[in-house]
Amino acid sequence: MPADFNWAIGGEAGDGIDSTGKVFAQALSRAGRHVFTSKDFASRIRGGYTAYKVRTSTEKVRSVVDRLDVLVALTPRTIEENLDELHEGSVIIYDGERTTMADVEIPEGMVGLDVPLKRLAEDAGGAVMRNVVALGAACEATSFDIEHLDSSLKKHFGDKGQSIVDNNKQAARLGQEHVRDNYPDADLDYDLDTTDNDYILLNGDEAIGMGAIAAGCKYYAGYPITPATDVMTYLKGRIEHFGGHVVQAEDELAAINLALGAARAGARSMTATSGPGIDLMAETFGLVATSETPLVVVDVMRSGPSTGMPTKQEQGDLNMMLYGGHGEIPRFVLAPTTVNECFWKTVEAFNLAEKYQTPVYLAADLAMAVTEQTFEPDAFDMDAVEIDRGKVVDEESIADHQTESGGFKPHEITEDGVSPRAIPGTEGGAHMSTGLEHDEQGRRTEDTEMRVEQVDKRNRKIETAREREDLSPREFGDPDSDNLVVTWGSNEGTLVEALEFLEEADIDVRILSVPYLFPRPDLTEEFEAADEVVVVECNATGQFADVVEHDTLQRVKRVNKYNGVQFKADELAEDIKETLAASQEVEA
Amino acid sequence: MSSQVRFTDFKSDKQPTWCPGCGDFGTMNGMMKALAETGNDPDNTFVVAGIGCSGKIGTYMHSYAIHGVHGRALPVGAGVKMANPDLEVMVAGGDGDGYSIGAGHFVHAVRRNVDMSYIVMDNRIYGLTKGQASPTSREDFETSTTPDGPQQPPVNPLALALASGATFIAQSFSSDALRHQEIVQQAIEHDGFGFVNVFSPCVTFNDVDTYDYFRDSLVDLAETDYDPTDRDAAKEKVLDADKEYMGVLYQDEDSQSYEQTHGLDSDMSEIDHEGAPEDATDLVREFY
Ligand SMILES: Cc1ncc(C[n+]2csc(CCOP(=O)(O)OP(=O)(O)O)c2C)c(N)n1
Ligand code: SF4
Numbered sequence: 001m002p003a004d005f006n007w008a009i010g011g012e013a014g015d016g017i018d019s020t021g022k023v024f025a026q027a028l029s030r031a032g033r034h035v036f037t038s039k040d041f042a043s044r045i046r047g048g049y050t051a052y053k054v055r056t057s058t059e060k061v062r063s064v065v066d067r068l069d070v071l072v073a074l075t076p077r078t079i080e081e082n083l084d085e086l087h088e089g090s091v092i093i094y095d096g097e098r099t100t101m102a103d104v105e106i107p108e109g110m111v112g113l114d115v116p117l118k119r120l121a122e123d124a125g126g127a128v129m130r131n132v133v134a135l136g137a138a139c140e141a142t143s144f145d146i147e148h149l150d151s152s153l154k155k156h157f158g159d160k161g162q163s164i165v166d167n168n169k170q171a172a173r174l175g176q177e178h179v180r181d182n183y184p185d186a187d188l189d190y191d192l193d194t195t196d197n198d199y200i201l202l203n204g205d206e207a208i209g210m211g212a213i214a215a216g217c218k219y220y221a222g223y224p225i226t227p228a229t230d231v232m233t234y235l236k237g238r239i240e241h242f243g244g245h246v247v248q249a250e251d252e253l254a255a256i257n258l259a260l261g262a263a264r265a266g267a268r269s270m271t272a273t274s275g276p277g278i279d280l281m282a283e284t285f286g287l288v289a290t291s292e293t294p295l296v297v298v299d300v301m302r303s304g305p306s307t308g309m310p311t312k313q314e315q316g317d318l319n320m321m322l323y324g325g326h327g328e329i330p331r332f333v334l335a336p337t338t339v340n341e342c343f344w345k346t347v348e349a350f351n352l353a354e355k356y357q358t359p360v361y362l363a364a365d366l367a368m369a370v371t372e373q374t375f376e377p378d379a380f381d382m383d384a385v386e387i388d389r390g391k392v393v394d395e396e397s398i399a400d401h402q403t404e405s406g407g408f409k410p411h412e413i414t415e416d417g418v419s420p421r422a423i424p425g426t427e428g429g430a431h432m433s434t435g436l437e438h439d440e441q442g443r444r445t446e447d448t449e450m451r452v453e454q455v456d457k458r459n460r461k462i463e464t465a466r467e468r469e470d471l472s473p474r475e476f477g478d479p480d481s482d483n484l485v486v487t488w489g490s491n492e493g494t495l496v497e498a499l500e501f502l503e504e505a506d507i508d509v510r511i512l513s514v515p516y517l518f519p520r521p522d523l524t525e526e527f528e529a530a531d532e533v534v535v536v537e538c539n540a541t542g543q544f545a546d547v548v549e550h551d552t553l554q555r556v557k558r559v560n561k562y563n564g565v566q567f568k569a570d571e572l573a574e575d576i577k578e579t580l581a582a583s584q585e586v587e588a
Numbered sequence: 589m590s591s592q593v594r595f596t597d598f599k600s601d602k603q604p605t606w607c608p609g610c611g612d613f614g615t616m617n618g619m620m621k622a623l624a625e626t627g628n629d630p631d632n633t634f635v636v637a638g639i640g641c642s643g644k645i646g647t648y649m650h651s652y653a654i655h656g657v658h659g660r661a662l663p664v665g666a667g668v669k670m671a672n673p674d675l676e677v678m679v680a681g682g683d684g685d686g687y688s689i690g691a692g693h694f695v696h697a698v699r700r701n702v703d704m705s706y707i708v709m710d711n712r713i714y715g716l717t718k719g720q721a722s723p724t725s726r727e728d729f730e731t732s733t734t735p736d737g738p739q740q741p742p743v744n745p746l747a748l749a750l751a752s753g754a755t756f757i758a759q760s761f762s763s764d765a766l767r768h769q770e771i772v773q774q775a776i777e778h779d780g781f782g783f784v785n786v787f788s789p790c791v792t793f794n795d796v797d798t799y800d801y802f803r804d805s806l807v808d809l810a811e812t813d814y815d816p817t818d819r820d821a822a823k824e825k826v827l828d829a830d831k832e833y834m835g836v837l838y839q840d841e842d843s844q845s846y847e848q849t850h851g852l853d854s855d856m857s858e859i860d861h862e863g864a865p866e867d868a869t870d871l872v873r874e875f876y
Contacts, residue, residue, distance in 0.1 A: 285659050
């Protein structure tokens with residue numbers, strides 16, 4: 001394990017936990033440290049426990065761990081909630097003058113730093129800055145150069161004017177000095193080394209929005225829902241600069257239909273939602289496929305069914321994305337694995353949608369959408385973005401796709417399953433698109449032969465994609481291991497970190513992370529070569545395990561988590577170890 | 589091209605399968621004539637159709653078109669128009685499609701005021717599903733699913749539109765060809781959401797709201813001294829339960845379309861870069 005450091009701030013929703021955490025995370029990133037953040041939040045605006053956790057290292061960090069080195073506790077509950085993660089020597093920063101915190105007992109072996117957060121904040125110009133006082137105290141406790149914090153404060157409060165920035169800097173100084181003056185002997189031996197690297201810090205929703213703009217998306221329609229709303233928030237105010245537009249629809253039915261309309265007009269178009277919204281969009285999703293409209297639909301999954309646990313992690317919508325909608329719908333389902341992949345898979349989603357004239361699901365999840373991760377900026381290299389608009393016809397080429405009487409054939413039967421596309425305004429291209437079964441011209445038909453030809457044509461796109469696209473999984477771990485661990489979505493990073501814990505236990509594994517869920521790679525050979533196959537996912541029934549069992553006709557072992565919290569590296573390693581051990585016992 | 593466009597250019601080569609005598613024939617003819625008359629041609633026109641007998645209209649017309657899912661035609665039309673304001677967008681559907689399953693979208697389409705026209709073929713019945721009560725059916729109108737009548741008051745689409753902030757509200761009658769065409773033309777020319785409720789009789793399932801009924805009861809506002817820009821007068825008219833009106837009931841002459849207020853004037857189908865747009869690297873810089 002790289003020497004990493006874990007910090008958290010916890011309190012009640014409404015205490016400014018998020019923004020404080022973000023300021024600290026940004027300061028670390030600006031100091032050239034890698035950061036991985038996670039959030040504990042409840043589905044309420046005020047009150048209720050909430051925390052923002054920052055894991056940081058000079059090396060890449062990919063997941064959360066069960067460990068806390070410094071905790072800023074704004075409420076007694078913050079200590080209770082995190083007791084398991086605190087350890088001998090952990091530092092707890094709290095405000096003993098706050099009535100609710102007056103009688104807290106710092107657990108045996110830990111270091112309590114009683115800092116009058118509110119009073120010092122008032123000295124600096126206002127009680128609202130009490131969290132910033134705590135950040136100053138944290139800097140002192142970790143020997144972290146407070147100037148990095150200054151720079152982050154400037155970024156966050158710069159818009160509000162220099163005096164606000166100065167007050168915040170002052171608040172941080174007061175926190176720092178208080179610890180220096182009052183705890184000169186406390187043995188706080190955390191040192192946060194800095195490096196010369198310049199990282200960027202962003203979350204999955206933001207990366208999806210950025211990917212959309214990079215891909216030339218011009219139209220976004222959505223309806224607010226946790227944890228997908230940030231995609232809309234990101235795009236609003238940015239996409240306009242690139243000639244695009246964001247609409248807040250009246251509901252998800254309108255959102256997907258607005259997006260469909262814009263896509264029919266020829267714009268690269270997208271909507272994003274979470275499970276309940278996906279349910280509502282299902283009927284139109286079928287229309288999108290039948291009318292052969294390119295459209296990107298993002299599902300940032302959260303715990304279901306129904307309203308489930310809106311602020312908690314789950315990968316429970318896979319079946320809905322693979323099979324949802326009546327009838328049989330050719331589609332793509334892509335699963336990004338990291339914040340960076342959220343960007344690239346979004347770009348790819350637009351290309352696939354236009355190349356194959358079909359809807360594309362982007363299967364993101366809460367754990368990736370709301371966590372921030374640091375990257376080298378060139379991980380988002382705009383020069384590497386390519387746009388492929390597929391078979392768009394113009395006024396000249398249209399003649400090759402017309403009937404003798406001049407009717408355009410938007411659903412022409414082709415070998416690769418993809419037909420020519422005429423964007424409205426193209427002369428000679430006027431045509432009807434419909435959810436009804438249709439002939440090559442888009443005219444309704446119940447002709448049995450044409451029905452079969454059209455169904456086959458649409459499905460052929462998937463076969464073509466299997467041939468033309470590189471659907472390979474990403475590989476990690478020991479390529480020669482007999483133990484194969486397969487996963488999808490945000491678990492990838494956790495699994496990669498779990499490798500070290502597995503190594504410690506003398507277990508080698510080969511990891512396959514599958515970013516194409518439909519069409520997906522054929523894993524039969526890999527499965528046959530392995531003694532054990534374990535599928536890791538955040539749902540109760542093992543939806544992906546089911547599909548790969550079906551694909552490969554082989555039984556797999558399952559490691560599932562569905563309590564609402566994403567996997568942690570050490571815990572996941574333990575689960576895999578037990579699963580492998582259990583199967584060996586059975587065989588023995 | 590537009591100078592030579594005749595309304596028959598908007599006809600597709602599919603023969604309508606509507607029952608002989610169905611009001612939708614006249615409604616459609618008027619729409620095609622109005623489109624041609626206002627200088628549009630099939631290649632710059634986008635028709636969005638709902639589901640129902642009325643929704644089949646997209647199939648019988650020739651233009652860029654989509655026949656969507658039940659009740660969702662309005663958001664599709666708005667999406668098309670926002671993405672390319674150069675297109676002439678016309679949305680058409682039935683009273684069931686628009687005021688029942690699609691009622692929510694109706695209210696919001698009115699509020700949004702996208703520059704398109706919305707033609708509702710109101711036959712006060714569900715035609716395609718063979719004669720059930722629609723939201724505009726009379727309280728005592730007996731149907732297979734409501735043998736004693738719906739026993740609830742009908743939706744008042746005109747009042748609903750006015751209450752939602754409509755900038756253009758009109759009512760027409762499919763068999764009064766000239767007036768119908770004129771009214772649709774006014775809706776097209778209106779800068780904003782041009783809503784026209786068209787009485788388009790169903791000769792198969794509705795023997796109450798017939799051609800004769802409308803012919804006898806309709807009052808043409810053009811033949812009175814009615815001022816459609818007077819919102820208070822419009823309030824009175826749309827709430828008048830004793831009469832059926834034809835003509836423009838309300839028009840806000842200062843109406844500004846959604847595209848105007850949101851500065852939408854470009855064709856979003858165009859992407860002039862092979863990779864990410866220029867300036868896109870600034871997006872990354874933001875996260876330092
Ligand atoms: C989601 C959904 N529910 C139900 C239907 C069945 N359906 C088709 S048309 C229709 C009613 C149409 O009535 P209206 O809009 O008044 O049109 P009309 O046929 O009278 O012109 C219904 C309920 C459907 N197509 N989709
Ligand atoms: S059922 Fe009624 S609405 Fe449908 S086509 Fe026949 S007459 Fe027209």
